[in-house]
Amino acid sequence: MYSTQGIEAIATVTELRSKTSALIDQAKTIKTGIMIQKNNEPEAVLLSYDLYLKLYKQLEKSSK
Template sequence: MYHTEGVDAIATITELRAETSELIDHVRKTKNGILIQKNNEPYAVLMDWEVYKKVKDRVDLTSLSSEVTA
């Protein structure tokens, strides 16, 4: 099992394709991310733009991405 703290909703890739606008509206209203799953595994997180900018200001995402691919 994986940790989903800060994520109040989970959607599949298929749901993301079919319900993109609804999922984006949910993220914008709640300011919480939506965990996107592929084959029942965490794949990505859909998050509000303002929240993303705050995270980006606090965390060097470039260094994180190189750690993940290493």
């Protein structure tokens, strides 16, 4: 089993295909993103754009 490391929601690739708009709306309302699973393994995380920018800025600061 893997750790979700703070992820609040999990969706499968199939759900992502069929419920993309709803998952994007949900990602905007949660602070940690939605883990996307493929074959019961974590593959990606769907984040709001605001959270992405925040994380990107933190990465830029730490790399200087």
